[in-house]
Amino acid sequence: MNIPKLQVQTTQARLGHQVDGSQQTIRQPKAEWSIQQPAAEMNIRQRPGKLTIDQTKAWNNIDLKSVAKRSDELAADGRQLLLEGIARMAREGDELMKIENGGQPIPSHGEENAKLDFTFAPGGLPAYDLVDLSYEAASVEMDVEPQKPVIQVQPQKPQHTYQPGKVSFQLEQHPDVQIDWKV
Structure with missing residues (x-):
């Protein structure tokens, strides 16, 4: 099936x-x-420095002296000449006291005193070393304000x-x- x-x-x-x-x-x-x-705000303050120039020695070197300095020098020269004159007179007096010892003190004194003896020395030129310089710097004040x-x-x-x-x-x-x- x-x-x-x-x-x-x-x-x-x-x-x-x-x-x-x-x-x-x-x-x-x-x-x-x-x-x-x-920019930052900046303030700078500085007082001027102090400059001192002393040229007294330079002026004295070329014989341009102040009245006070010239007076002091003339007084010193006068004192020296006075002392030299006293010494000369003492010496001449001693020679005259001893006139009996010979020599001719009077004519020799006249000849010696008749001479005019002087020296003149004008100063030299001013030199760098004769001028005194000094400088005193002043302080600086700075204020800075940054932004x-x-x-x-x-x-x-x-x-x-x-x-x-x-x-x-x-x-x-x-x-x-x-x-x-x-x-």
Whole structure:
């Protein structure tokens, strides 16, 4: 006996899909900024220094002396001449006391006293060493007040764009069931 057989044949469904990717861009613009540095406030105070020039020795060297200096020198010269004159007169007196010892003291005294003997020495030229220089520097006072920088910043927001992707599905193969009887 032949029993019919049931034969079932199936085809599965097949899905297909297509993906369009998403697109995203992020851009960060630079911040706008400015920096300014104000100049520091500075005050400098200095009193003038003291310069002293003493050229008294140079003037004395070329015989341009002050009245006081010239008076002192003339007084000293006069004192010296007085002492020399007293010594000369004492010597001449001693020679006259001893006239009996011979010689001719009176004519020799006349000849000696008739001569005019003097010397004149004008000074030399002023030299560098004869001028005294001194300088006394004054102190310097400085006040400095620094200034803080002025910084201004304007941040920029990020620029963001996003385009979502797509996923599409399609049925590429339909399901199928075939039933058949075979004897």
